[in-house]
Amino acid sequence: MTIYILTISLVLILALIAMRISSDLKIPQLLLFMLLGVSFNFFGADFTNYNFSNQVSSIALMFIIFYGGFGTKWKMSKPVAKEAITLSFLGTVLTALITGLFVYLVFDFSLLEAMLLGSIVGSTDYASVSDVLVSRRLKLRYNTDSMLELESGSNDPTAYTMVVLFSTLLQGKNVNVPVLIILQVGLGLLVGFALGWVFIRILDYLNTREDMEVILLAAAALFTYEFTNQIGGNGYLAVYIFGIYIGNKEFVGKREVVFFFDNFTNLAQIGLFFLLGLLSDPSSIIAMLPIALVIMLFMTFIARPASVYGLMAPFKLNKNQLPVIAFAGLRGAAAIAFAISVVNSDTPFLNDLYHIVFDICLLSSLIQGGYLPTLSKKMDMVDPEDASLRNFNSLQDKSDVGFLATKIEADSDLVNTYIRDITLAFDFIIAKILRHGETIVPNGDVQLKVGDVIVLAGRSYFDVVGTDLLEFRINSHHNWVNKQIKNIRLERDSLIVLVLRGDNELIVPNGDTTILDQDTVLVLEASNAK
Numbered sequence: 001m002t003i004y005i006l007t008i009s010l011v012l013i014l015a016l017i018a019m020r021i022s023s024d025l026k027i028p029q030l031l032l033f034m035l036l037g038v039s040f041n042f043f044g045a046d047f048t049n050y051n052f053s054n055q056v057s058s059i060a061l062m063f064i065i066f067y068g069g070f071g072t073k074w075k076m077s078k079p080v081a082k083e084a085i086t087l088s089f090l091g092t093v094l095t096a097l098i099t100g101l102f103v104y105l106v107f108d109f110s111l112l113e114a115m116l117l118g119s120i121v122g123s124t125d126y127a128s129v130s131d132v133l134v135s136r137r138l139k140l141r142y143n144t145d146s147m148l149e150l151e152s153g154s155n156d157p158t159a160y161t162m163v164v165l166f167s168t169l170l171q172g173k174n175v176n177v178p179v180l181i182i183l184q185v186g187l188g189l190l191v192g193f194a195l196g197w198v199f200i201r202i203l204d205y206l207n208t209r210e211d212m213e214v215i216l217l218a219a220a221a222l223f224t225y226e227f228t229n230q231i232g233g234n235g236y237l238a239v240y241i242f243g244i245y246i247g248n249k250e251f252v253g254k255r256e257v258v259f260f261f262d263n264f265t266n267l268a269q270i271g272l273f274f275l276l277g278l279l280s281d282p283s284s285i286i287a288m289l290p291i292a293l294v295i296m297l298f299m300t301f302i303a304r305p306a307s308v309y310g311l312m313a314p315f316k317l318n319k320n321q322l323p324v325i326a327f328a329g330l331r332g333a334a335a336i337a338f339a340i341s342v343v344n345s346d347t348p349f350l351n352d353l354y355h356i357v358f359d360i361c362l363l364s365s366l367i368q369g370g371y372l373p374t375l376s377k378k379m380d381m382v383d384p385e386d387a388s389l390r391n392f393n394s395l396q397d398k399s400d401v402g403f404l405a406t407k408i409e410a411d412s413d414l415v416n417t418y419i420r421d422i423t424l425a426f427d428f429i430i431a432k433i434l435r436h437g438e439t440i441v442p443n444g445d446v447q448l449k450v451g452d453v454i455v456l457a458g459r460s461y462f463d464v465v466g467t468d469l470l471e472f473r474i475n476s477h478h479n480w481v482n483k484q485i486k487n488i489r490l491e492r493d494s495l496i497v498l499v500l501r502g503d504n505e506l507i508v509p510n511g512d513t514t515i516l517d518q519d520t521v522l523v524l525e526a527s528n529a530k
Contacts, residue, residue, distance in 0.1 A: 020198075033270050034362060037277020038285070053275055054344040057337040059222075060268035061156070065236050067261045068130075068153035068494045069243025077150045080143045083315050084150035087308065087325075091151070092158040093189070094307040095299065096122030102298050107291060109351060112170045117353055119162035120339055121299070121360050124152040125332030132330070133371050140381050142321055148328050150292055156334040157237030163338045167347045187233025192241025193222045199242075203251050214260045217246065221405060269333060276336045276358055280350075284355040285362075292359030299360075304329040305317060322378040327375055331364040403431065408452045420444030432456040470523040474515055486511035498522040 049516060077084065100118030104111050129152045139145060161184040168175045199220045203213065221239050228238035305326040339357040345526040376382050408414055414422070418440050419430060433440040440446060448454070474481055480488055483495055499507040500520040507513060515521065 015246050016252075021498065022499065032397050033095075033273035034277045034365070037274040038280055038282060040278055041280070041282055048279065049342060050279070050344040051277055054340050055120055057272055057275060057340045061234065061270050061333055061337040062225045062239055063218075063221065063261070063268050064265050064272075064372055065153070065156055066225075066239045067265045068149075069240040070247035070257075070261065072150060072153060072244050072247060074244065079144050080147040081150065083312060083317070085149045086153065086311050086315075087147075087151045088155040088312055089158050091307045092122050093123075094161055094311070096159065098303040098306060099295065099299050102303070103295060106294070107351075112166055113351065113353075116163065116170060116342065116347070117165040117295075117351075117356065119159055119166055120342065120353070121295075121331050121335045123155040123159035123331075124148075124324070125156075125331045125334055128330035128332035128369060129328060129364060130150075132328075132372050139322065140306040140376060141464075142248070142318055142381075144321055144324060144381060148325065152330075154240055157184075157234045157240060157333060160236050160338065160449050161185065162235055163342065167342055167345060170347050171241065171345075183232045184234040185237065187231060188228055188235070188237030189241060191228045191231075191233055192238040193245060195220070195227075195238070196242045196245025200228045200246060200249050200251070213254070214257050217257055218248075272333045272336050275340075280355060281357050284352055285359060288352055288355040289359050293363060294354050296360045296363045296367070297358070299329065300327065300364070315449050320381060324372075324376050324379055324381050329364075329369060330368050330372075330373055331361050334411045336362055357457065365434050404428075404456045406454050406456070408448050408450055408454065410450050412450075414448050415450055417443065417448050419446045419448070428456045431455045472521060472523075474517060474519045474521060476517045479516045480521070483515055484511065485509050485515065488515070495524050 074081075084284065096118040097115070098118075100111075100115035103109050103117055104114035107114075109117065129148050133316075140148075149258050151295065161181060165175070165177065165180060168180070169302075199217075202220075206216070220264065223243065224242045225235040225239045227235075229235040308326040309322060312325070317325075335357050339354050343354050350355065422430070430442040432455045433446065433448070434455070435451070442454075488496075490496070495507050498511050498521075499513060499515065500522070501507055501516065501518075
């Protein structure tokens with residue numbers, strides 16, 4: 001036991017040192033974690049417990065996928081959701097099949113074995129993509145970073161379904177392919193949404209201490225993953241959908257959840273890449289390197305670009321956007337977990353799939369991860385002016401800060417007013433100004449113009465008491481329709497606090513606001529008025 005404790009503590013210390021080295025040398029962190037695992041082989045480590053490694057890697061990947069969903073801001077991702085989901089599903093399938101066909105034609109692989117290898121490395125890795133974007137502070141134009149993060153966070157379940165399919169076929173088992181795919185995808189979606197709906201209500205009902213929210217959500221994610229697997233669904237898809245559902249809701253202790261999983265998923269990524277290196281054999285790494293290099297280069301410059309350019313044609317993306325999206329198909333944590341799972345199963349294969357996958361991940365992290373920032377700059381895809389947008393959104397989850405936005409209309413008293421002359425009556429600060437899509441730093445010499453959007457920052461409020469808002473839809477027969485709020489008779493202790501119009505128009509009402517047919521109205525009633 002002593003040797004295991006010493007080894008684990010040493011690995012974590014070395015991993016932190018590797019993170020600093022990665023920052024100094026500007027190379028992907030996950031690459032160094034992988035090489036750290038390999039280095040232990042030179043000091044006598046002989047670790048080949050694939051059963052234990054499969055359990056650890058599956059749980060680690062599950063939490064990485066869950067937190068990828070949890071951290072997905074749907075409002076930011078919605079503008080590029082169609083493109084990202086298309087790449088996530090069809091792009092992964094095409095990349096895997098094209099790669100598998102290439103491997104079958106060029107190397108000594110059976111067709112099913114080649115397709116299995118293509119499926120294992122078919123998905124873009126969220127941890128690797130996020131590592132490059134965040135560590136190099138890349139904010140890409142046209143919401144490309146949001147598209148890549150949504151795609152890479154959601155495409156692992158697609159690859160996993162293909163791995164299950166081809167593994168089952170290689171094992172010689174009878175399988176109804178359409179039924180398997182429908183069960184994997186259908187149950188994954190259904191269970192993810194259903195348990196997300198259930199657990200957010202459990203959170204509200206229990207009203208636990210903030211430090212208990214982490215335990216409850218970790219247990220809920222584990223339950224969602226394993227329950228879905230047990231009934232024949234895709235546990236990774238279910239836990240990703242569960243994460244999106246929960247992550248886009250507000251609840252007490254959300255900041256603590258973010259802080260915990262930020263660190264925990266970092267630890268999971270370190271463990272996964274270290275484990276991949278520890279399980280490897282240095283001589284096999286070298287032996288499989290030529291095959292892996294050819295496959296990795298084919299995927300990077302042919303298979304992935306063919307999928308991206310072909311599938312994105314109907315969306316008419318910017319021409320300098322496509323090369324960056326195509327090149328950003330990094331392989332990593334999911335491929336590691338899938339490779340370990342396949343080796344641990346009864347799947348028969350003739351070639352050394354594990355070390356081929358190891359080398360593909362190694363080369364992908366080194367070449368694609370290292371060159372992606374340079375390519376993004378050469379293609380004029382880096383948007384430094386909008387880099388604060390990422391920080392503003394993450395700040396809301398990690399602090400008590402909240403943001404409000406208001407537009408300067410032509411009849412506003414603030415038109416042509418200098419920032420230095422504005423006195424805010426409450427504890428707010430003007431955080432930034434948006435003018436014609438450009439970010440303006442709000443110093444005292446800035447003069448407000450018609451159409452400016454002012455972003456205010458202040459302490460956010462969470463209703464611990466759970467005050468009820470009465471929400472209802474206005475129809476054409478309602479007696480409020482087409483009336484101004486000042487002409488509507490309300491109870492003495494009631495107030496219309498918000499009007500929702502259409503899909504996403506939010507109106508802060510005043511006396512002159514007119515209530516229209518199909519508006520959704522939120523009314524606050526004092527507790528003694530009920």
